Amino acid sequence: MLAGVLTTLVGRQTELDLLEQMLEEGCAGSPQIVSVTGEPGIGKSSLLAELLRRAEERGCLALRGSAAQFEGDLPFGLIIDALDEYLESLAPSAFHSLETETLAELGGVFPALRSLDPGSDEPTTAAERHRAYRAARELLERLADKQPLVLVLDDLHWADGASLELVSHLFRRAPRARVVLAVGLRPRQAAHVTEAVMDSVLRGSESIHSIALGPLAPADAQVLVGLADPAEAECLYRRSGGNPFYMLELARGLGDDKHGLRSAEDDGDVPSAVVAAIVRELDGLSVPARRLAEAGAVAGDPFELDVALAAAGLEEPEALDAIDELSARDLVRSAAAPRRFQFRHPLVRNAVYESCAPGMRLAAHEHCANALAAQGAPAAARAHHVQHAARAGDLTAVAVLREAGEAAARRAPASAARWFELALGLLPESASREDRIALLMASAETEAAIGRFERSREAVLDSLALTTDDQHDLRLQLTVQCASLEQLLGHQEEAHARLTAALDDLSDPSSAEAVALIIHLAVGSLYRLDLDGMREWSERALAVAQPLGDLPLKAASTAALAVADTFTGHVLDAEAHCSEAATQVENLSDGELGHRLDALANLSAAELYLHRYPEAASHARRGIAIGRATGQGDIAPVLVPVLGNVLHMWGRIAESAELLDEAIDAARLSANVEQLGWNLLGRSFTAIAAGDVALALLTAEEAVDLTRNLDDSLVSTNAGVALAHAHYEAGEPQRAAELLLLATGGDELPRIPDGWRANYFELLTRCWLAAGRTEQAEQAAARAESTASRVGLPLADAMAHRAAAAVALAAGNPEAAAERALAAVVAAEAIDARVDAAVARTLAGRALAAAGHRERALDELEQAVGQLGACGALRYRSHAEHELRKLGRNPYRRTSAKDATGVGVDTLTAREAEIARLVAKRRTNPEVASELFLSVKTIETHMRNIFRKLEVTSRLDVAPAIELAEQLENASARRRA
Numbered sequence: 001m002l003a004g005v006l007t008t009l010v011g012r013q014t015e016l017d018l019l020e021q022m023l024e025e026g027c028a029g030s031p032q033i034v035s036v037t038g039e040p041g042i043g044k045s046s047l048l049a050e051l052l053r054r055a056e057e058r059g060c061l062a063l064r065g066s067a068a069q070f071e072g073d074l075p076f077g078l079i080i081d082a083l084d085e086y087l088e089s090l091a092p093s094a095f096h097s098l099e100t101e102t103l104a105e106l107g108g109v110f111p112a113l114r115s116l117d118p119g120s121d122e123p124t125t126a127a128e129r130h131r132a133y134r135a136a137r138e139l140l141e142r143l144a145d146k147q148p149l150v151l152v153l154d155d156l157h158w159a160d161g162a163s164l165e166l167v168s169h170l171f172r173r174a175p176r177a178r179v180v181l182a183v184g185l186r187p188r189q190a191a192h193v194t195e196a197v198m199d200s201v202l203r204g205s206e207s208i209h210s211i212a213l214g215p216l217a218p219a220d221a222q223v224l225v226g227l228a229d230p231a232e233a234e235c236l237y238r239r240s241g242g243n244p245f246y247m248l249e250l251a252r253g254l255g256d257d258k259h260g261l262r263s264a265e266d267d268g269d270v271p272s273a274v275v276a277a278i279v280r281e282l283d284g285l286s287v288p289a290r291r292l293a294e295a296g297a298v299a300g301d302p303f304e305l306d307v308a309l310a311a312a313g314l315e316e317p318e319a320l321d322a323i324d325e326l327s328a329r330d331l332v333r334s335a336a337a338p339r340r341f342q343f344r345h346p347l348v349r350n351a352v353y354e355s356c357a358p359g360m361r362l363a364a365h366e367h368c369a370n371a372l373a374a375q376g377a378p379a380a381a382r383a384h385h386v387q388h389a390a391r392a393g394d395l396t397a398v399a400v401l402r403e404a405g406e407a408a409a410r411r412a413p414a415s416a417a418r419w420f421e422l423a424l425g426l427l428p429e430s431a432s433r434e435d436r437i438a439l440l441m442a443s444a445e446t447e448a449a450i451g452r453f454e455r456s457r458e459a460v461l462d463s464l465a466l467t468t469d470d471q472h473d474l475r476l477q478l479t480v481q482c483a484s485l486e487q488l489l490g491h492q493e494e495a496h497a498r499l500t501a502a503l504d505d506l507s508d509p510s511s512a513e514a515v516a517l518i519i520h521l522a523v524g525s526l527y528r529l530d531l532d533g534m535r536e537w538s539e540r541a542l543a544v545a546q547p548l549g550d551l552p553l554k555a556a557s558t559a560a561l562a563v564a565d566t567f568t569g570h571v572l573d574a575e576a577h578c579s580e581a582a583t584q585v586e587n588l589s590d591g592e593l594g595h596r597l598d599a600l601a602n603l604s605a606a607e608l609y610l611h612r613y614p615e616a617a618s619h620a621r622r623g624i625a626i627g628r629a630t631g632q633g634d635i636a637p638v639l640v641p642v643l644g645n646v647l648h649m650w651g652r653i654a655e656s657a658e659l660l661d662e663a664i665d666a667a668r669l670s671a672n673v674e675q676l677g678w679n680l681l682g683r684s685f686t687a688i689a690a691g692d693v694a695l696a697l698l699t700a701e702e703a704v705d706l707t708r709n710l711d712d713s714l715v716s717t718n719a720g721v722a723l724a725h726a727h728y729e730a731g732e733p734q735r736a737a738e739l740l741l742l743a744t745g746g747d748e749l750p751r752i753p754d755g756w757r758a759n760y761f762e763l764l765t766r767c768w769l770a771a772g773r774t775e776q777a778e779q780a781a782a783r784a785e786s787t788a789s790r791v792g793l794p795l796a797d798a799m800a801h802r803a804a805a806a807v808a809l810a811a812g813n814p815e816a817a818a819e820r821a822l823a824a825v826v827a828a829e830a831i832d833a834r835v836d837a838a839v840a841r842t843l844a845g846r847a848l849a850a851a852g853h854r855e856r857a858l859d860e861l862e863q864a865v866g867q868l869g870a871c872g873a874l875r876y877r878s879h880a881e882h883e884l885r886k887l888g889r890n891p892y893r894r895t896s897a898k899d900a901t902g903v904g905v906d907t908l909t910a911r912e913a914e915i916a917r918l919v920a921k922r923r924t925n926p927e928v929a930s931e932l933f934l935s936v937k938t939i940e941t942h943m944r945n946i947f948r949k950l951e952v953t954s955r956l957d958v959a960p961a962i963e964l965a966e967q968l969e970n971a972s973a974r975r976r977a
């Protein structure tokens, strides 16, 4: 809704200066985020109102929304309050630039766009919610096309789960547009605000400003209350602690009470004297007016007059007189929509609500629920009151809560989980087993969707305990669901025991159910790093599945076996099973595979390890698409990491990074540690290639911390390797080698599947060489060699060649090194592992140069620079360029040709070009800032864009890029002349 404006704000100059600077930068195109925190009444909303006023003055689109106390379960309540009315006012053409899928997502969030949402009752997944948040971010970017957008989201401490998830998404991925996002929050009342949001709100960061509001300065406070008598003003200041709301409230009641602000029994946030001052305002009200005020406080803020008068038991004329009385006392004010009223301040509503007699409050909630039911209001709006008024055993109340839960499950599982929990609490003992199981299973689903896997597991176990022995299918379904949750929680042994027990209990060990259970056991063995166990279980699954004629089950068994073969080094079997599984999958429809997504997950994983990248990519993409379409984004956590890995191998680094970033965001929402771990470690490897070692360390460290307590070790082992790799690239080879050995179980790297081990022997070789431990390096290279000859996979060969080349070069045998490095190029190119091939080419260039073959070295290195540049592997390219410079050749980069991709000198904005030219003249950021009258922060923001557009990672590289562009420009000007 459009901004309410405060007349005069006193003081707060420092904060206002920061907001002014943010408006400046936001309107200039660099998105800004600010959090305004502080105790109740300290002035957050007033400061934010001033921000909106100034934004409007600058011609920005200024929108504001605020959450209301006690209504934190209405899905997206805060976001809808901020944007829906404005969206309603826009013509449909305003959304034409948004894709259908994005519009459909937005339709699920905004009632104004509901007509765009085809709707589906599929269960919710984090990946799905994440898409809705991405759609909302895109919407904000679109809204900021015409004019800069300033969006204020106030009272975050009362916001619903879905709005909080969206805000934390925007905090992590600010809209790339002229947007200023500002939130207001009472930190002490934000227990339910997710840690992620709180962290970023309170700590601030490079791109998030944080304003913690304290007491007004005494001089400003005196202006605020306008008291002539300085002694009285000083007394009021001392009693209110400089909190403007308290001062104003106490000033209203001046003379009533001269004592200290807080009394002994004060435990709430708002001093009792202030609550007392507010409640005293109710004294002297007529009975109807007092009842309407109390009923209004129960009904909501803002509240609907018709609901409040029903709750107060008043007739219309009486209620109208009462509302006039309340607004005359400025207790309530008209809200934007007709027949809706809001309290002067959330604290006033709170004080009135708390001052209600408990019996009256209960009855009022019941009346509100009935009034809303009569209006046909959505279940969520009624459920809010039912939860306060319902009697134990009240089946009507249970039905309303259940309906609210089902309506919210897909998009706001946090709210749904609460409704289901409340419904279960009200369910009478006499309720049918079926009803209780149905509610427990709904609760289990939504608890899992918000990452509360332990609570979900408990609900599943409670359901299991309620089933009768003859409910075989349901018992089996619940057992598998429980085991999957235990696997997600990393309790692999427990899951294994539960699944084997279920298998033993099965009446028909050769049934499809048996195969499904055995496949679960196979995958569980992988997580327990019992690779031989995985192979045995997979073989058993296939043997049982063969005669059944159930093709999806057969494909899933074959794919699981293909992965097991690869990981245990049985490459020939793996190749055969992989081809079989691929053929089987090709003959299955998406519908059939929707029930066996693991077939695609395991198949694409096996294809990745067998370097069948095109197949791995297409099967992973098919799995991701089916998962999305069937709301199963979390079911096969390896699909995205597999695709991310293939894109990395193919040298599509930026795409891989984008894919993994989005998947990390989604996995954070579901708190799925397994999935988050895989995506973070994949992201670390990609960040290294792209040249962002700091990010590589950050993501790898987080992956290690996250997976540390899982008792499965596949993901934690690989997280450890990613961390070692990042430390190597950060210039700590000794530490890297130690971390690598620690994570993988020692010199033989026993915890790494055979098919992949040579890769890490190559890394270990480089670590030891850089640490000056030649003997260990030679041993690691020898192990790479023996592994490669054992598994017979091309990438393992390439890695063994690279390790041998590095050792030979270090031993002063460049000829042999060149030969091995070139062999590594051939092996890697054979499987289209473009980054690895070009890295081997750099090594070949180094060796050839050392062997005195300058022209061949130059040729190899220039090829490497070109290929690594095309891959976006900037770090490895700068290594090759370094070798070129050592040979006296200045690396040549075509910049203009890449304009289409948004990089190159010509894509710099006028301001960026101005800054880049000053940097080329060796000016520091502070010097540039003072020269251009901008803040250092603004220069830093522009520098990040300049680096990205010039594809450089340091200031030193800006000068040559600018100089070259100017040379080219001058040359073409001469040609034109």
Ligand SMILES: Nc1ncnc2c1ncn2[C@@H]1O[C@H](COP(=O)(O)OP(=O)(O)OP(=O)(O)O)[C@@H](O)[C@H]1O
Binding pocket: 006, 008, 009, 010, 011, 012, 038, 039, 040, 041, 042, 043, 044, 045, 046, 047, 155, 184, 186, 224, 244, 245, 248, 345, 346, 347
């Ligand atoms: N700097 C200021 N100048 C003038 N009035 C102010 C100032 N700060 C706060 N006020 C007044 O104090 C009252 C409380 O301020 P405000 O609503 O902004 O507090 P808040 O921090 O948002 O409180 P809450 O956490 O309860 O939302 C308002 O009536 C407002 O008009």
Ligand SMILES: [Mg+2]
Binding pocket: 044, 045, 046, 154, 155, 184
């Ligand atoms: Mg406020």
